[in-house]
Amino acid sequence: LPDNAETIAVALRALAREGFFALPFGHMSARGAGQGSEAVLILRHLHSESFGIEDVTAADIIGIEADGSLPPGRDAPGERYIHTEIYARRPDANCVLHYHSTLTAAFGRAGRALVPQTPLGEVLKPVVPVHDFGGQVNSPARGAALAEALGQAAAITLPAHGAVVVGASVQEVAARALALEDCLAVELAAAQLGAQPVPAQPGTDAHTSAEVNDVLWHHLLRKHSVR
Amino acid sequence: LPDNAETIAVALRALAREGFFALPFGHMSARGAGQGSEAVLILRHLHSESFGIEDVTAADIIGIEADGSLPPGRDAPGERYIHTEIYARRPDANCVLHYHSTLTAAFGRAGRALVPQTPLGEVLKPVVPVHDFGGQVNSPARGAALAEALGQAAAITLPAHGAVVVGASVQEVAARALALEDCLAVELAAAQLGAQPVPAQPGTDAHTSAEVNDVLWHHLLRKHSVR
Amino acid sequence: LPDNAETIAVALRALAREGFFALPFGHMSARGAGQGSEAVLILRHLHSESFGIEDVTAADIIGIEADGSLPPGRDAPGERYIHTEIYARRPDANCVLHYHSTLTAAFGRAGRALVPQTPLGEVLKPVVPVHDFGGQVNSPARGAALAEALGQAAAITLPAHGAVVVGASVQEVAARALALEDCLAVELAAAQLGAQPVPAQPGTDAHTSAEVNDVLWHHLLRKHSVR
Amino acid sequence: LPDNAETIAVALRALAREGFFALPFGHMSARGAGQGSEAVLILRHLHSESFGIEDVTAADIIGIEADGSLPPGRDAPGERYIHTEIYARRPDANCVLHYHSTLTAAFGRAGRALVPQTPLGEVLKPVVPVHDFGGQVNSPARGAALAEALGQAAAITLPAHGAVVVGASVQEVAARALALEDCLAVELAAAQLGAQPVPAQPGTDAHTSAEVNDVLWHHLLRKHSVR
Numbered sequence: 011l012p013d014n015a016e017t018i019a020v021a022l023r024a025l026a027r028e029g030f031f032a033l034p035f036g037h038m039s040a041r042g043a044g045q046g047s048e049a050v051l052i053l054r055h056l057h058s059e060s061f062g063i064e065d066v067t068a069a070d071i072i073g074i075e076a077d078g079s080l081p082p083g084r085d086a087p088g089e090r091y092i093h094t095e096i097y098a099r100r101p102d103a104n105c106v107l108h109y110h111s112t113l114t115a116a117f118g119r120a121g122r123a124l125v126p127q128t129p130l131g132e133v134l135k136p137v138v139p140v141h142d143f144g145g146q147v148n149s150p151a152r153g154a155a156l157a158e159a160l161g162q163a164a165a166i167t168l169p170a171h172g173a174v175v176v177g178a179s180v181q182e183v184a185a186r187a188l189a190l191e192d193c194l195a196v197e198l199a200a201a202q203l204g205a206q207p208v209p210a211q212p213g214t215d216a217h218t219s220a221e222v223n224d225v226l227w228h229h230l231l232r233k234h235s236v237r
Numbered sequence: 238l239p240d241n242a243e244t245i246a247v248a249l250r251a252l253a254r255e256g257f258f259a260l261p262f263g264h265m266s267a268r269g270a271g272q273g274s275e276a277v278l279i280l281r282h283l284h285s286e287s288f289g290i291e292d293v294t295a296a297d298i299i300g301i302e303a304d305g306s307l308p309p310g311r312d313a314p315g316e317r318y319i320h321t322e323i324y325a326r327r328p329d330a331n332c333v334l335h336y337h338s339t340l341t342a343a344f345g346r347a348g349r350a351l352v353p354q355t356p357l358g359e360v361l362k363p364v365v366p367v368h369d370f371g372g373q374v375n376s377p378a379r380g381a382a383l384a385e386a387l388g389q390a391a392a393i394t395l396p397a398h399g400a401v402v403v404g405a406s407v408q409e410v411a412a413r414a415l416a417l418e419d420c421l422a423v424e425l426a427a428a429q430l431g432a433q434p435v436p437a438q439p440g441t442d443a444h445t446s447a448e449v450n451d452v453l454w455h456h457l458l459r460k461h462s463v464r
Numbered sequence: 465l466p467d468n469a470e471t472i473a474v475a476l477r478a479l480a481r482e483g484f485f486a487l488p489f490g491h492m493s494a495r496g497a498g499q500g501s502e503a504v505l506i507l508r509h510l511h512s513e514s515f516g517i518e519d520v521t522a523a524d525i526i527g528i529e530a531d532g533s534l535p536p537g538r539d540a541p542g543e544r545y546i547h548t549e550i551y552a553r554r555p556d557a558n559c560v561l562h563y564h565s566t567l568t569a570a571f572g573r574a575g576r577a578l579v580p581q582t583p584l585g586e587v588l589k590p591v592v593p594v595h596d597f598g599g600q601v602n603s604p605a606r607g608a609a610l611a612e613a614l615g616q617a618a619a620i621t622l623p624a625h626g627a628v629v630v631g632a633s634v635q636e637v638a639a640r641a642l643a644l645e646d647c648l649a650v651e652l653a654a655a656q657l658g659a660q661p662v663p664a665q666p667g668t669d670a671h672t673s674a675e676v677n678d679v680l681w682h683h684l685l686r687k688h689s690v691r
Numbered sequence: 692l693p694d695n696a697e698t699i700a701v702a703l704r705a706l707a708r709e710g711f712f713a714l715p716f717g718h719m720s721a722r723g724a725g726q727g728s729e730a731v732l733i734l735r736h737l738h739s740e741s742f743g744i745e746d747v748t749a750a751d752i753i754g755i756e757a758d759g760s761l762p763p764g765r766d767a768p769g770e771r772y773i774h775t776e777i778y779a780r781r782p783d784a785n786c787v788l789h790y791h792s793t794l795t796a797a798f799g800r801a802g803r804a805l806v807p808q809t810p811l812g813e814v815l816k817p818v819v820p821v822h823d824f825g826g827q828v829n830s831p832a833r834g835a836a837l838a839e840a841l842g843q844a845a846a847i848t849l850p851a852h853g854a855v856v857v858g859a860s861v862q863e864v865a866a867r868a869l870a871l872e873d874c875l876a877v878e879l880a881a882a883q884l885g886a887q888p889v890p891a892q893p894g895t896d897a898h899t900s901a902e903v904n905d906v907l908w909h910h911l912l913r914k915h916s917v918r
Contacts, residue, residue: 033357033415033419033453033456034452034453034456035356035357035452056452057451057452058451058452058454058455058456059455060455060459061459062456062459062460110355110356112419112422112423112426113426115355115423115426115427116423116424116426116427116429116430116432117427117430119354119423119424119427119432120427120430120431120432121432122430122431127800127825127850127851128791128796128825128851128852129716129791129826129827129852130714130716131851144354144355145356145441146356146441169354170354170355170358170423170424170427171355171356188714192714192793195793196793196796196797196800196851197797197800197851198426198429198430199793199794199796199797199879200796200797200798200800200801200851201429201430201431202429202797202879202882202883203797203798203801203803203879203882204801204803204882205797205800205801205802214826214827224738224739225715225716225737225738225739226714226715227739228739228740228741229714229715229739229743232741232742232743233743260584260642260646260680260683261679261680261683262583262584262679283679284678284679285678285679285681285682285683286682287682287686288686289683289686289687337582337583339646339649339650339653340653342582342650342653342654343650343651343653343654343656343657343659344654344657346581346650346651346654346659347654347657347658347659348659349657349658371581371582372583372668373583373668396581397581397582397585397650397651397654398582398583425653425656425657428656428657428658429656487811487869487873487907487910488906488907488910489810489811489906510906511905511906512905512906512908512909512910513909514909514913515913516910516913516914564809564810566873566876566877566880567880569809569877569880569881570877570878570880570881570883570884570886571881571884573808573877573878573881573886574881574884574885574886575886576884576885598808598809599810599895600810600895623808624808624809624812624877624878624881625809625810652880652883652884655883655884655885656883
């Protein structure tokens with residue numbers, strides 16, 4: 011457990027420096043190894059304290075219950091049900107990231123699913139769908155609806171809101187988030203040149219997920235001098 | 238009074254570092270506690286001195302009269318009537334910001350009102366209208382027309398010019414300005430993907446204004462190391 | 465003469481740091497006070513030396529003749545005829561800048577004249593036309609054609625190439641170049657929102673040119689710590 | 692041989708700092724002077740080591756055979772066939788760069804060939820075509836197809852993937868890559884203003900390739916303090 015908390019904090023610090031939390035909202039979690047307050051490890055609720063996501067440490071990662079219940083004295087984000095409801099439906103998911111960016115919010119707002127085309131987009135195939143609700147996912151029912159819309163996908167966008175990215179590990183989620191931003195930037199510029207959406211396709215023989223995860227994770231930490 | 242002047246100066250320094258005054262024009266004011274030259278506190282008129290908005294201090298915040306009259310020896314911006322005419326019509330407004338940015342000028346130029354969709358956009362609901370005049374608001378009559386067009390909204394854009402943002406406090410105005418830029422960026426990218434304008438809607442159960450104001454204000458100061 | 469050379473060098477260093485010469489091509493000149501090699505002061509031809517426009521000094525500003533002839537041992541840009549032919553036709557012009565930017569090249573490429581709408585755009589009114597030739601202006605005839613297309617305007621764009629900005633002083637030209645980039649950015653974003661071109665209009669009672677020139681010039685130097 | 696390896700490393704470090712490898716994928720090669728493992732000099736395969744392309748040295752440039760075979764103990768990128776198949780068909784090509792950028796991927800994704808219009812675009816004339824395959828070029832057959840699609844062009848884009856740039860020297864390839872990004876940015880912004888594609892045209896009397904190569908190469912190294 012402590013190790014995973016440490017890895018979440020490392021990922022959050024690096025993603026913050028990469029610009030994923032330009033305004034200081036968003037959170038990441040990992041599936042915990044135990045029951046009760048060890049079921050889910052998640053960034054605690056950040057109030058207006060004088061530090062930001064770029065400075066979180068393992069001490070800011072707290073344990074909550076699988077149904078989102080808060081142990082006494084703990085305060086997790088209102089949108090923690092994004093995380094708990096996905097873990098309930100996706101046994102392959104061990105990490106969940108929720109963040110806001112101009113690109114993810116815009117694709118959601120436009121109702122345009124992303125069909126990944128780039129080499130790195132292989133890790134997001136076959137499609138990143140758009141949820142039908144862009145408000146706060148702050149109840150079990152809203153979390154469940156989001157998890158259903160996500161299905162077996164690696165990520166989903168929320169209209170005018172942001173994205174949720176899932177993966178087998180913290181590293182995989184961080185890599186998929188980098189790949190998602192990269193894919194969306196290419197697709198937006200291509201749309202400005204008149205490119206039309208294309209049908210989803212199965213994966214090919216491009217870089218393996220393991221290689222992409224590994225290279226992008228180490229790149230992210232090296233670039234921002236985070237360890 | 239001195240406290241408010243200090244808060245205005247802090248906000249201006251931080252917003253300048255955030256890029257709100259990329260070219261050195263714009264101003265902020267707060268409703269003063271008194272009469273006459275204590276009616277409105279506003280950034281003095283900056284000429285071509287060798288310092289910019291990122292360096293203003295409380296000493297640069299001067300008092301003017303409620304009708305925009307200047308006490309002897311003081312020089313406020315020609316557009317001070319934006320501030321005075323809003324204070325005359327909006328008892329809830331205790332702070333007014335006028336700034337220029339590519340996004341606010343472009344939405345004004347395109348005649349496109351912003352219907353906030355993002356979670357942070359809650360603090361701008363239901364709509365950010367567009368004024369019908371993009372020139373200098375340098376007379377009481379022009380200020381009055383702008384204030385009428387603003388109505389009860391949190392902000393308004395001016396064609397090819399910029400925006401005016403109002404709020405109950407300096408902190409609220411700074412937070413709303415950050416939320417406005419964020420919303421406009423999402424809406425512009427969505428428009429590039431073909432998203433059409435949608436009708437205005439009432440607020441939902443997203444983040445409360447108090448929370449957004451508090452988090453964004455502390456974020457802004459922390460990010461730019463301004464106190 | 466030495467003073468003007470110094471001012472040109474200061475402007476070039478500051479504009480370079482502002483990003484006007486992201487790729488190291490472009491030049492600025494001023495009308496000289498004399499005849500022969502004192503007729504026009506211009507940035508010498510930069511080869512591949514190990515310094516760039518951000519480091520030019522007054523020693524890099526050389527004198528050439530009014531018809532573009534080079535005194536022995538001097539080497540000015542092939543496009544010096546932009547400058548000489550404008551000075552021959554515009555007695556009000558004492559400074560000329562030629563630079564390349566994505567925005568100016570794109571508006572030229574699209575054949576879209578800029579009708580300035582922003583408050584700072586007052587200094588570019590009524591219109592920034594587009595030349596019908598985007599190649600190198602490297603002969604007296606090509607310089608003359610450009611000067612004719614410029615007419616009495618403050619600036620002109622060249623298709624897929626860049627812009628030429630003129631003014632009564634080095635400071636005015638620098639200020640107009642900043643205003644031009646600002647106007648073009650607003651107009652491009654507005655176009656992405658569907659704004660249509662509008663007819664040119666005469667100037668209004670916005671900021672005076674003298675004020676804009678003065679504020680923007682000091683801003684530019686202060687921002688980049690150039691003196 | 693050692694000299695060319697050093698030059699490749701210098702170019703890669705500088706291009707990395709310029710943003711050509713924002714995500715750490717891409718490679719450059721030069722035609723070697725000999726046979727067997729001295730036939731092609733290429734960046735070795737970078738795994739997830741804790742250093743990136745901005746830090747490569749001549750020791751990271753390895754020799755492989757003309758058909759892409761790897762000498763014992765060496766590991767080159769799976770896409771090395773881009774390089775080998777181009778050298779087999781283009782006796783004028785002594786250097787090949789493969790990189791990914793939003794602009795190159797977007798033009799490829801949109802199926803839009805670049806007809807260079809800018810002055811620097813002279814070095815890319817008459818046209819930068821689009822390949823019909825955007826996947827990994829990780830076999831001799833795929834390399835051959837790409838080389839055939841490239842033909843005699845200076846560069847080619849790959850759909851949603853990136854670009855391949857060739858030239859007579861490392862310096863020429865680096866200069867052409869800078870010119871390519873510059874041209875694409877202008878063309879994208881012009882497209883946003885409604886500019887339509889134009890037919891390819893032969894070169895004109897603009898800057899000579901030798902001058903552009905020389906100026907841009909020295910600019911690139913100076914800007915990033917790379918030697």
